[in-house]
Amino acid sequence: MTTSPTRQADTALTGRAWHWPGLHEPRHSAARAAAARLVFQHAVRTLPVRVALPGGERLGAGGPDSPVMRIVRPGAFFRRLGADAKIGFGEAYMAGDWTSNDPAALLTPFAARMADLVPRPLQVLRRWVDARQPAHERNTVEGARANIHRHYDLSNDLFAAFLDESMTYSSAWFAPGSDDLHTAQLRKIDGVLDLADVRAGTHLLEIGTGWGALAIRAARRGARVTTLTISAEQKHLAEQRIARAGLADRVQVLLRDYREAHGSYDAVVSVEMIEAVGADYWPTYFQTLDRVLKPGGRVGLQAIAMPHDRLLATRRSYTWIHKYIFPGGQLLSVPAIQDTVRRHTALAITEQRSLGPDYARTLHHWRTRFLDNWPQIAATGFDDTFRRLWEFYLSYCEAGFRSGYLDVLQLGMAKHR
Structure with a gap:
């Protein structure tokens, strides 16, 4: 099948x-x-x-x-x-x-x-x-757009039904004693922006717009933001949210692949987008960060990681996640990131924090909200098989982080002057 x-x-x-x-x-x-x-x-x-x-x-x-x-x-x-x-x-x-x-x-x-x-x-x-990943799901410029369309363009209403009000689809970072998802998502965004030293006057490139939450947060710091996405659905809603926030003059949303980025920036951020790049293109991804970053500039990166031995054993396998959730996806490992950065860029990793348990909590929130709001999701046309698919997907990922098999990292990088 x-x-x-x-x-x-x-x-x-x-x-x-x-x-x-x-x-x-x-x-x-x-x-x-x-x-x-x-x-x-x-x-x-x-x-x-x-x-x-x-x-x-x-x-x-x-x-x-x-x-x-x-x-x-x-x-x-x-x-x-x-x-x-x-x-x-x-x-x-x-x-x-x-x-x-x-x-x-x-x-x-x-x-x-x-x-x-x-x-x-x-x-x-x-x-x-083991089945092998189909050739048409390779993350060429055209293939990446098709892969992203199959997940992120399902429906903005679907994602709004289980995400917090910031529409942030990545791991939150919970403060001690707090279980509020929205507050934790803003804390996560601030953590990435701090790693990239984003402040008033910063010209920031974001790779992977999502629905605009990070771009809005950065613009409110006084930064000028260029943000890239290859999801037409996300671009449309992100621009609406940015305009409602009164920040359209500070944020430009482009329907553009990361490989098509140009210009020179003080900082670059990317939150859980690298998982969609694919192993064949990891060097190109990090070279792009290096190419558009000014000397002395900084990077804030959030990435999901798996054990390196499991990466080596499974990197060519075609799994349920590929078939139904993230075609063309590939998680990294810490050694894979370190090796690619060292061999292909002038960047240096300066900071690192782990948010694995926070992702388990984030996914638990999402699964609870998804099931609680299923009647309104079903009303838009999704069937019961889709409900079981997404319940399994969110549970499967939560289990990976609860067990420690998966981790999610925030990494700070600097470009040598």
Whole structure:
């Protein structure tokens, strides 16, 4: 199953007719399904979870208080795992083959043991059984626009339903004793701007506009901002929000790829955009920061990171996240960032902070808001399969940060004079 979901009336905000090619007809291979069942049983035998199958069969090492996974349709579930475990596990949730009353808590032990869920002797088979990323999802200038369109142009109303009022779609940074998402998002933005030393009179380039929150915050400091996006939906709403804030004279929003950036800037910031760049283009991305930054200028970067050994093991794999959420996406590792910056730029990393636990809290807020506001989201035309897709996506990511498998970093960089 390599096709992605499609819609009729793609740009309409109402009346969507969703199609999920192949989702409700998992490919059948009795041998692979049987093998997948054995691998799954091996993986959960020591995990602190409870897996319930029809007929009373129980798997896992969890106690009464452990999270529960209920496999509703084991035949379809194991056929999906046998066809492609990296995609089939999430598709099984989308299709209702398994369920959980707290999928983030359930997935956290899986994420913590990600490296050894599959027995090591079987891991050498990855190159033959893992799907590869499609060539058309490479992040060329044209490919990147198509990839971004599939996620960020879904609907501004969808994102407004679960984000805070700043419309910030990246990890917040919570102050001690506070659980207010909006305050934490502004604190995160200020942290990035401080790393780039953005102040009154700064000419700032932002790579990845989002819906304009950072540009507005920087302009209120007295900076002049040029911000780049390749999402038409985001550009439209960002410009409206900037105008309502009375800052249209200080912020210019351009529909432009980062590789097409030109000019000379005192500072550059980019918040969780590099994950959409792709490994083939990491040198180009950092070279662009270097090229447009004045000598003595500073960079504020926020990036999601994974363990370096897992990056090396999985960087060519095609996963559920690629197929349904972020086509062309690729997380970095700290060594990958350090090596690319050192080899391809005159930049030096000067500061670093970790916000991994904050991202877990951020995602929990988003998932709660998404489910609480599902009726209004559904009213715009999204179907129940989409709801399960996004619930799994937000839970899957939350589990990654809760377990420590994933981290998110704020990095400060300086360009030598």
